[in-house]
Amino acid sequence: MRQTFQQWVSRTGDLKVEHIDGEKGRLRLYYLVSMAEQKVIYQHLIPNLQQLDFETVTMPDIERKIGLTVDHRLTNQDQVIEHLLLGNIYIHLDGAAYGLFFPSDGTQNRQITPPKNETNILGPQNAFVESLETNLSLIRKYIKSPRLSYERMVIGETAPVEVGLLYMEGITNVDNVQTLRQRIQELKVDSVIDVSILSQYIKDNEFSMFPQLVLTERPDRTAAGLLQGQVAVLLQGSPKAMLGPVTFIQLFQATEDSYFRWSIASFLRLLRTLAIFFALLLTPFYVAILTFHYEVIPADLLISLAQSRSRVPFPPLMEAIIMEGIIELLREAGARLPTKIGQTIGIVGGIVIGQAIVQAGFTSNILIIIVALGALSSFSSPNYSLGAAIRVLRFPIILMAGLWGGLGIAIGVSFLVTHLLRITSLGRPYLQPVYPLRITDLKDSIIRAPITFFGLRPQLFRPTDDFRFDPAKARQMEDIDE
Template sequence: MLFQWGLRKKQQDKQGAATRQERDQSGQVQDIPHEPIHSLLDVNIDIIRHTTGNSSDIVIRRFMIGQERSIRAALIFIDGLADEKNVYQFLLEPLMTATFPLSLSPKDTFCFMEKKLAAVGRIERISQWVDLFLALMSGETIILLDGVTFALSASTSGGEYRAIEEPQTQLAIRGPRDGFTESLRMNTTLIRRRIKNPNLWLETMKIGEVTQTDVAIMYIKGIANDEIVEEVRKRLRRIHIDSVLETGYLEQLIEDQTFTTFPTTYHTERPDVVAANLLEGRVAVFVEGTPFVLVAPALFIQFFQAVEDYYARFDIATALRFLRVLVFFISLVAPAIYIAAMTFHQEMIPTPLVIAIAAQREAIPFPAFVEALVMEVIFEILREAGVRLPRAVGQTVSIVGALVIGQAAVEAGFVSSAMVIVVSITAIASFATPSFAIAISARLIRFALMFLAAMFGFYGIIIGILVMTIHLCSLRSFGIPYMSPLAPFIPSNMGDTLFRVPAWAFKERPRLINQKNIIRQGNHQRSQPSASNRQEKNEGEQS
């Protein structure tokens, strides 16, 4: 009995391996017929209905070609993906009302229809079922004729999409208010409205054997590094996966280093951010169905740059960048410093403050590490609850929960008031980080630093920061050092790192990202007063 079960299991494994191998070689779902289109219209319609499970949103409109002909035809499209008005106005009505020469055969009628009657932007001839279903599922309209072994694919994709709105995750005080949507074509259009240059190239491919998701890479030819473009293209083509529903799927499959908490690709839903990165030589990756666009390669300092830094004066932008780096460091080490100071280094705290904290902690039954760990976990739970609940309820739960639990914990003697202050400052600092991807990395590393502080004090914190710095310097993003231009140090690119130089000093693009078209603006871009202004100034000084 056991032998028979094992033999049957082995046969099933062989069949499954053969099926997977066949699927990998074909690159398509096996339910789609891999054969040419049939010449009989009824047979073709039956195949479409069988393959799609007779789905209710598949619209099949039978009609007769022309006013005096007897050739049967059919229009097939998906309700919601195709623009129904364009289908009936530019395809069905011209085909039904046109006058065809009676001497034309079905094949000649097909050619005549292809060249002169289909009044849409793009018409393609299809001979295989795989291509037919791919076009149908992309929102195009299929035209079939009885007696013809070809089909026409007409570009009528449309349907309802979310309107262009202001981005919700990257708000800006000053700057454009439009953001990406779930439509890939609308997203690429938003970039072309900003960069009106024929060297802005777009390459489209389909990834996902089941979903057949449209994925596009965009770059500026002559500015982008050809090696980086080829590396992005190679990594995307290497992906063999059933589905791609968001850019996060691709991000995890194309990043250089998997086992790291730091993001090595940058994602954004702002068109102006993508346009600025393209002008620096980076490559953008668009995915149909998501408003988030990937930008590669990404640098560590890039996650502390906000979009309004380039719209404001350089002194204001520099001050805000220093503030962001400071709050990131606070969100990273604030609880660990409190734990180390309370556990090992009380002598480093001013005496009045030590006495005040000791009086608060006199009735606390837990050590500082357990106290901080419990409060951090509770706050993370409140933060996650606020994100998952409906917006009207989530903010109330987060605020009320934090206030009530914090005050009740202090009054009950579980935690000290100083610990509530430290956790609150840490949470506010993490919210002030402009990029969510780098902020969540700090949230994870914070717990490791808290553990090291509880074990070794300030020495543990220093060891943790050193290990983190070494790890950051070892990372690459599509071959580019993650910490550049800080490590390796590139003096000419330091004007857009921790501080921002004036706009007239942005002469060069990042050197490691772009190595053949470095100069992005001419010399002497600084504003100079006119001769009349200088003369008035001199006269005023003399008087």
């Protein structure tokens, strides 16, 4: 063994060496106790290797004895260290031109559980785990097709990590695959811990708050995206998959929409869209109306508002910012605390603090209702990153409403729409199919058409194969007696 490998051995406390042939020590096994499977070593490798004649043994003899092939040969130290860190066992024979690695992985993996963040009533109830191989097998259970392509890459200069690129051969646009592949391969970073960090490195606009690649913990959603023409990325150690390209409208769509009938799915999507507008604009409208536009309030409601705000010492702008800040503080505290305590803080804290603030005269009952509706609406987004972006953007729009009233809201919304028009996802327009307008893709946007209208794949992904099924044949429903 060369000196550099011996230096690595000397500072690796969990590396163990087994001498197979006693005192001479010509044949040795190297493995990390924390990574390798102990049963493989003591029940398979050592008993079989001890049957060899150590006076004349060669590497081909070892390969035949334990069933290894040429692909398991290692010729340099970097390969040896890499395989040891993966949990494999390294077999070394003094004087041989190469060594061998025996596949082994003794690391503990989490069991497959139902999704925690993307919960569904209908549909499959399994979620990704931290093992890339397990996640890949979950996807292959949904797509048993030779057209499913998988490319393995390694990124990270200091701590390399395996990345898997998945796409459907003959369906996915090659430009989308090449764009994502090139961005991943050109990364020069120490390491990547999670796929959410990887998405920040490779997204089109790093200064935008809006998600330009979708993160999902659901294998069925990943499989559906692949069949539509999207590209998926898996990362070793990450319990999520990344899908791209993506559009803004897709962020309003939940996986469960596909399992409901079209009428129910359309209603739910419209409800989510309306909720996002509430979350973004409801409090700014309150501030603008009370500050500049009293005349639009009906007389009866105006009297009620005046009575509610009679004890409030702050102007509407400061009142709204204080309440929105308190709501965000309660939300963050509930998310960071242990689950049972977090739920208690969210419910009890919201009720107690809200009631105390009103009684103390720091805010009005009307604003409490509006802020609560806005917070509730932001939770309706199926995409957590979109909901977080809406909550942050609400504050500058509230500020503009307090300074310029309705004009300020119009300016804020105009800047927001302009920003969305400029965003791309893997080079594809973010606001498709609204801009540029694609009539055929509107059937699966804010409103979902009946499933028999989905004979063509979404054109926003530029799929190579447009057709999923023949709509005419799909509508043929003959009675079994005919």
